[in-house]
Amino acid sequence: ALERLALRWATAAARSALVLDGRPGRAARLVVGTAPALLVPDRLASAAVEFLSTVDLSRLKVCPVAEGGCGWLFLDITRNGSRRWCAMADCGAQAKSRRLTERRRARRATGVSPKAGS
Structure with missing residues (x-):
C-alpha cells in the first residue's frame, strides 16, 4: 500500500x-x-x-475485518496503544454483540446454562 x-x-x-x-x-x-x-x-x-x-507509524492500525471490523485505518492515540477498533460505537459494538450471540448459541447447543451474572 x-x-x-x-x-x-x-x-x-x-x-x-x-x-x-x-x-x-x-x-x-x-x-x-x-x-x-x-x-x-x-x-x-x-x-x-x-x-x-x-505520525508514529506504530500507532497506525487497521480495524480488524476478521473480527467484525471495517478494515479502515485509524490512528491509535491511547496511552498504551491498545485500541482495537476504528470506533467502539460502530465496529467494536458490533463485534462484541456478535461474540455474545455466538457464546449464547454455543451454550444452547451444548445445553450448558449460563452462570448468574454472565
Missing part, C-alpha cells in the same frame, strides 16, 4: 507547481494538483504522505 501511495504522490508532485507568492516573507508556495480532473486524488495523495510523515 505504501508503494502505491508513493507512486501516486510522485505522480501528483509531477503535476504540481511552485507559485511565487507576493506576500512579504513568503517567496513561493507549492500548489498540488494543477490538472483539474485529478485535483482531488492529487491533493489526497499529498495530504496522506504529509500525514504519514508526521
Whole structure:
C-alpha cells in the first residue's frame, strides 16, 4: 500500500507547481494538483504522505475485518496503544454483540446454562 501511495504522490508532485507568492516573507508556495480532473486524488495523495510523515507509524492500525471490523485505518492515540477498533460505537459494538450471540448459541447447543451474572 505504501508503494502505491508513493507512486501516486510522485505522480501528483509531477503535476504540481511552485507559485511565487507576493506576500512579504513568503517567496513561493507549492500548489498540488494543477490538472483539474485529478485535483482531488492529487491533493489526497499529498495530504496522506504529509500525514504519514508526521505520525508514529506504530500507532497506525487497521480495524480488524476478521473480527467484525471495517478494515479502515485509524490512528491509535491511547496511552498504551491498545485500541482495537476504528470506533467502539460502530465496529467494536458490533463485534462484541456478535461474540455474545455466538457464546449464547454455543451454550444452547451444548445445553450448558449460563452462570448468574454472565
